[in-house]
Amino acid sequence: MPRKKPRVVVVGSSNTDMVIRSTRLPRPGESVVGGSFYTAAGGKGANQAVAAARAGAAVTLVAKVGTDVFGDEAVAGFRREGIECRWIARDPDAASGIALILVNREGENLISVALGANLRLTAAEVESAADAIRSAGVLIVQLEVALPAVRRAVRLAHSSGVPVVLNPAPAPSKPLPRALLRQVDYLVLNETEMEVIAGTSEFTAAQSLLDAGVGHVVLTRGRKGAAVLDGTPRPMRIPAFKVKSVDAVAAGDAFVGSMATFIAEGRPLDQALRLASAAAALSVTRRGAQPSLPRRRDILKLAEGG
Numbered sequence: 001m002p003r004k005k006p007r008v009v010v011v012g013s014s015n016t017d018m019v020i021r022s023t024r025l026p027r028p029g030e031s032v033v034g035g036s037f038y039t040a041a042g043g044k045g046a047n048q049a050v051a052a053a054r055a056g057a058a059v060t061l062v063a064k065v066g067t068d069v070f071g072d073e074a075v076a077g078f079r080r081e082g083i084e085c086r087w088i089a090r091d092p093d094a095a096s097g098i099a100l101i102l103v104n105r106e107g108e109n110l111i112s113v114a115l116g117a118n119l120r121l122t123a124a125e126v127e128s129a130a131d132a133i134r135s136a137g138v139l140i141v142q143l144e145v146a147l148p149a150v151r152r153a154v155r156l157a158h159s160s161g162v163p164v165v166l167n168p169a170p171a172p173s174k175p176l177p178r179a180l181l182r183q184v185d186y187l188v189l190n191e192t193e194m195e196v197i198a199g200t201s202e203f204t205a206a207q208s209l210l211d212a213g214v215g216h217v218v219l220t221r222g223r224k225g226a227a228v229l230d231g232t233p234r235p236m237r238i239p240a241f242k243v244k245s246v247d248a249v250a251a252g253d254a255f256v257g258s259m260a261t262f263i264a265e266g267r268p269l270d271q272a273l274r275l276a277s278a279a280a281a282l283s284v285t286r287r288g289a290q291p292s293l294p295r296r297r298d299i300l301k302l303a304e305g306g
Contacts, residue, residue, distance in 0.1 A: 012045015051257025
């Protein structure tokens with residue numbers, strides 16, 4: 001009998017990434033000549049949706065793009081991945097999101113994003129997908145769409161007992177509302193985002209987020225692996241897989257999307273995070289955002305053999 005796919009709903013952004021790879025990243029005011037250019041589908045919401053689909057989930061994406069060629073190509077790409085696109089709105093008055101990305105030879109990156117139509121996704125448009133959100137195994141949200149849309153999605157999921165994964169990226173300039181945090185089951189963030197949100201990158205900073213009501217704080221630390229902080233004396237630590245990094249631009253999204261899939265599948269948290277770590281490791285060995293996201297069979301192979 002074929003495996004029944006877990007249902008994951010993603011409410012988030014869709015962008016087109018324009019990438020320059022060169023030997024090093026420029027300093028402020030400096031031009032670095034040379035390198036190569038390419039475009040790739042991206043956006044944190046879209047990346048996490050594709051990551052979840054490739055990890056084995058039945059995915060619905062709630063998003064907003066323009067009526068331009070970038071929006072056309074994005075929706076066509078989602079359909080090729082088997083993602084349900086019924087609730088992707090098209091905005092005739094705003095451009096689709098664009099990200100400009102610089103990557104050095106070690107895979108480190110700088111990113112600047114013009115969010116465009118992403119910021120025009122409304123709470124009412126999220127409400128139109130309420131049935132899909134309420135029947136999901138997991139909801140994923142990030143912060144590249146307007147906060148009222150995020151809050152509405154989280155409220156719909158939480159009120160129906162659907163686990164919520166929030167990736168607070170890009171890191172907000174203001175503290176996240178405590179009412180929102182109380183409805184988050186898994187807050188997945190990196191050390192930079194932790195520093196912005198909690199004031200420090202140390203593990204002790206997670207306590208303030210737990211005090212605010214977050215169920216689990218999942219801190220991703222690149223080559224140092226990940227840690228889960230839930231108020232217990234000894235954090236769960238997930239080691240990273242050793243791979244040669246080419247481009248780390250979608251590592252976090254690979255982690256979040258696959259983590260949500262394996263949680264929705266009913267796997268224990270430590271197992272879901274090990275698989276998510278494997279997905280993130282595979283993603284950094286390939287260039288581009290969505291092109292780098294691994295398939296389920298490859299995730300399982302690395303996790304089981306690593």
